[in-house]
Structure formats: C-alpha cells, structure tokens
Amino acid sequence: xxxxxxxxxxxxxxxxxADKAFIEEAATHLGISVADFITSTARVRAEEVLQxxxxxxxxxxxxxxxxxxxxxxxxxxxxxxxxxxxxxSSVER
Numbered sequence: 001x002x003x004x005x006x007x008x009x010x011x012x013x014x015x016x017x018a019d020k021a022f023i024e025e026a027a028t029h030l031g032i033s034v035a036d037f038i039t040s041t042a043r044v045r046a047e048e049v050l051q052x053x054x055x056x057x058x059x060x061x062x063x064x065x066x067x068x069x070x071x072x073x074x075x076x077x078x079x080x081x082x083x084x085x086x087x088x089s090s091v092e093r
Contacts, residue, residue, distance in 0.1 A: 023037060023038065
C-alpha cells in the first residue's frame with residue numbers, strides 16, 4: 001500500500017555539464033544523492049517562494065494607515081454602496 005513517502009513522480013531537466021558537475025560535487029560533499037540534493041534544495045526554495053507569495057509586507061506608514069482604518073472606520077461612500085449593490089445583484093444567495 002503506497003504511502004506519502006513513496007517516490008512515484010519523476011522530473012527531468014536538461015542542464016549544462018558544468019551545472020551538473022557543480023550539483024554533483026555539492027551532493028557528494030553532503031553525502032547524499034544528486035536526486036535527494038535537488039529535491040531538498042528545490043523544496044526549500046519552493047517554500048520560500050510560496051511563503052513570500054502569501055505574505056503582505058507593509059511599510060511603517062502603511063501599517064499605521066491600516067490600523068487607523070480598523071480603529072476608526074469611515075462610513076461607506078456612495079461609490080462603495082453602489083459597488084456592493086452591484087456585487088450582490090450578480091451573485092446567487
């Protein structure tokens with residue numbers, strides 16, 4: 001019965017000989033296979049990319065404006081009311 005640890009997928013890539021040698025040297029230095037080196041390195045990078053995608057980074061000024069808007073919300077203007085009404089008329093409830 002397959003588990004989450006069973007390797008069933010394959011990725012292929014064409015790379016320059018110099019890059020391959022460099023990767024092999026790094027993997028050997030760590031005492032792991034090239035496949036494990038590539039997989040672990042790609043996973044770390046993927047986690048970084050997706051974490052950065054999911055983060056919202058605000059400047060100090062933007063942070064203060066955001067908190068101010070939360071603590072002292074303004075009344076909706078006519079344009080916002082119209083946008084909400086248009087949205088509500090376009091969705092099924």
